[in-house]
Amino acid sequence: MISKTMQDAFSEQIKNEFYSAYLYLGMAAYCEASNLPGSAHWLKLQAEEELEHGMKMFDFVNECGGQVTLHAIDKPTVEYPSLLKVFEETLAHEQKVTALIKFLYSLALKENDYASQAFLQWFVTEQVEEEANASHIVETLRMVGSHGNGIVMLDRELGRRAGD
Numbered sequence: 001m002i003s004k005t006m007q008d009a010f011s012e013q014i015k016n017e018f019y020s021a022y023l024y025l026g027m028a029a030y031c032e033a034s035n036l037p038g039s040a041h042w043l044k045l046q047a048e049e050e051l052e053h054g055m056k057m058f059d060f061v062n063e064c065g066g067q068v069t070l071h072a073i074d075k076p077t078v079e080y081p082s083l084l085k086v087f088e089e090t091l092a093h094e095q096k097v098t099a100l101i102k103f104l105y106s107l108a109l110k111e112n113d114y115a116s117q118a119f120l121q122w123f124v125t126e127q128v129e130e131e132a133n134a135s136h137i138v139e140t141l142r143m144v145g146s147h148g149n150g151i152v153m154l155d156r157e158l159g160r161r162a163g164d
């Protein structure tokens with residue numbers, strides 16, 4: 001049986017994962033409106049992944065005999081000054097989520113909750129990938145600068161992202 005502390009912490013993180021999905025969907029809306037269909041595609045897949053993260057945690061808490069609380073999700077922005085800003089915010093957000101996952105893990109250690117520790121391993125690894133992906137795109141966009149050609153090419157590359 002999962003502890004009340006872990007159950008509440010997972011409920012909080014479920015909200016954070018769904019907020020992530022909403023944040024990326026807002027970015028996708030900006031890209032759709034800015035003639036960046038490849039970036040929009042990438043961000044929509046990213047949003048779907050975040051929903052899956054939230055659902056993984058939802059199912060885990062229930063399997064452990066807990067009960068999830070659903071918190072309100074903040075309204076994300078759909079206005080960005082540039083594609084670079086979109087991915088800078090993506091990277092900053094993923095870094096924040098990494099810290100949240102680490103906090104959850106430290107809580108699981110404190111609670112001697114081995115099942116949650118094992119479960120959270122996947123998320124620890126996933127965050128390494130999430131940060132690396134966002135960082136790579138930010139670096140590319142910084143190299144490209146304001147050159148339209150480069151942005152068009154990167155947008156095409158992002159459009160080739162495959163779903164799971």
Ligand SMILES: [Fe+2]
Pocket residue numbers: 017020049050053097
């Ligand atoms: Fe996530």
Ligand SMILES: [Fe+2]
Pocket residue numbers: 020050094097130
């Ligand atoms: Fe993420």
